[in-house]
Amino acid sequence: MAKSLPHHHESEQSVLGTIFLDSKQISSVIDQLNNEDFFEQSHALIYQAMKDLYLDNKKIDYTSVASKLEQNQNLQKAGGMKYLYALSETVPSVNHLETYIDLVKDESLKRQVIALAGSILEEGYQGELDANEYMSKAEESIFALAQKRKTSAFTFLSEVIHEVKDKMEKNRDKKGGITGLRTGFSNLDNITAGLQPEELVILAARPSMGKSAMAMNLALNVAKRNKDGQAGVAIFSLEMSNDQLAGRMLSSESNIESMKVKTGHLTPREWQFLEGGMQSLAKLNIAFDDSAAVTVADIRAKCRKLSQEGKLDFVVIDYLQLIKGDSRSGNRQEEVAKISRGLKQMARELKVPVLALSQLSRDVEKREDKRPVLADLRESGSIEQDADIVMFLYRKDYYERDEKNLTGEVDLSIAKNRQGVAGVSLHFMFDTAFSRFTAQADRFDEQQDKD
Incomplete structure (x- = not known):
């Protein structure tokens, strides 16, 4: 039995459905998710259409998204008008958007690791690199992926000044400054x-x-x-x-x-x-x-x-x-x-x-x-x-x-x-x-x- 790549179908639907219910949320989603983070091709196409509308300063709703998909001959690939309406019905709560985003990102990261492992495996079979170069390249690739996913949101001054104070208190008793x-x-x-x-x-x-x-x-x-x-x-x-x-x-x-x-x-x-x-x-x-x-x-x-x-x-x-x-x-x-x-x-x-x-x-x-x-x-x-x-x-x-x-x-x-x-x-x-x-x-x- 073929194994399916990791993905969270319901969370992908909930992210898109939340945007339909509250189009202002697109600005938060764009900062955290790329097209590739969506496993389902239909979801990636819908998300791209939403992003295009947002960047063109146009309203995001069922009609505008469907029109954008139709322009690129992708409406049927995305599931049709009926599927667009169904997306908002799958959302348990628009207040849980961050949780849905985290679940989508988590499964996407697993897929990226699997793809990278496959690439490392294929390169090893080709035998063009010596062992040390091969290991170094593999480690660099994994580290680069880890660093890429470590990008975080802003930290506000109110939090940072407390960290500074904690360091000051730790350093206070150290001799000679x-x-x-x-x-x-x-x-x-x-x-x-x-x-x-x-x-x-x-x-x-x-x-x-x-x-x-x-x-x-x-x-x-x-x-x-x-x-x-x-x-x-x-x-x-x-x-x-x-x-x-x-x-x-x-x-x-x-x-x-x-x-x-x-x-x-x-x-x-x-x-x-x-x-x-x-x-x-x-x-x-x-x-x-x-x-x-x-x-x-x-x-x-x-x-x-x-x-x-x-x-x-x-x-x-x-x-x-x-x-x-x-x-x-x-x-x-x-x-x-x-x-x-x-x-x-x-x-x-x-x-x-x-x-x-x-x-x-x-x-x-x-x-x-x-x-x-x-x-x-x-x-x-x-x-x-x-x-x-x-x-x-x-x-x-x-x-x-x-x-x-x-x-x-x-x-x-x-x-x-x-x-x-x-x-x-x-x-x-x-x-x-x-x-x-x-x-x-x-x-x-x-x-x-x-x-």
């Missing part, structure tokens, strides 16, 4: 109030400025200083291997030079420090992924799994331009635009801050003043548009040829800050031997404590 994740750098926390949920943060710099080291410092600090040391951090490294990143963290945590960690040439005392650093790091909830060819869909799927397990509070991606894009895109700029938009959508879906590292254009090197500006973001202006915060690292001594003039001073400029102050520079010291950044304000406080 930090409402997001603590970064371990007081100067950065003061500007951002911590890394906020749903934010896309871009950290950009020219090569060898220390952006990967800064990202690892932030990841380590977030894991340590939030949720009593149990904050979940996911690190996607498309450039460096897991053991290279962990080596940097171990160097910083155990206070052993990075080169010694690489070579293993340690004194007995340094081996003790190393063991202590390992024990400290082992307690943290940091997950690594160094897959070379990874898409936004891959990242989102892995993060979603961690989120479902309650192990995700912060995501770090090193770096954005190495994420595999859609080969069907017309050019690289369009590809990067889709990637940055995908990362922003992921941050909103998972309600966590996402830090993505980015390259800068080589044009920086051609200028006398080599401090980065927003226009230097490589390959796409959409990165600037999608990001909530854009930060640039700049080391003046990188351009010094005399080692005696190396100071280790680094400027972190906040070029964009959607929720706060922008156009400011924060000052850090970068100890390259230990891959460690220290905010100058924090460094001064530490020195005072020692004195």
Whole structure:
């Protein structure tokens, strides 16, 4: 016995019948239902005729709808005049229109999922894509359908201000006015109030400025200083291997030079420090992924799994331009635009801050003043548009040829800050031997404590 696709015949009739009884309701229905949401062809034809009349500012009644159907030679396909009259007789109550609409939408969504599943099945049989591409495309299609159906009605100010008040009450007792994740750098926390949920943060710099080291410092600090040391951090490294990143963290945590960690040439005392650093790091909830060819869909799927397990509070991606894009895109700029938009959508879906590292254009090197500006973001202006915060690292001594003039001073400029102050520079010291950044304000406080 053939299975019938999901549909709710009576609800479709009730929606159309309600419009006949109260034609003003068409404006509410048009905002929520498309022709495709009606399973019965006759109902879709009648609904289209009603929409045409509404858009032409003409009255909707049995005669006008029948006339419109007749013009397109669809009156008999729609059931004839007798069926139009019968529609209003099937309506239990015009006050329940929203319920009828919801029932029609629900069955329509089921049909769309079934159609999508069939399309995914057919594509799998064709065998033109490899397994990873096939899975990514399937996931993207399902996610796009889910997002499409999440469109909601307006939320009124009276409701939103109560949500704002609830957040204020939750944040009231938090120390130092930090409402997001603590970064371990007081100067950065003061500007951002911590890394906020749903934010896309871009950290950009020219090569060898220390952006990967800064990202690892932030990841380590977030894991340590939030949720009593149990904050979940996911690190996607498309450039460096897991053991290279962990080596940097171990160097910083155990206070052993990075080169010694690489070579293993340690004194007995340094081996003790190393063991202590390992024990400290082992307690943290940091997950690594160094897959070379990874898409936004891959990242989102892995993060979603961690989120479902309650192990995700912060995501770090090193770096954005190495994420595999859609080969069907017309050019690289369009590809990067889709990637940055995908990362922003992921941050909103998972309600966590996402830090993505980015390259800068080589044009920086051609200028006398080599401090980065927003226009230097490589390959796409959409990165600037999608990001909530854009930060640039700049080391003046990188351009010094005399080692005696190396100071280790680094400027972190906040070029964009959607929720706060922008156009400011924060000052850090970068100890390259230990891959460690220290905010100058924090460094001064530490020195005072020692004195």
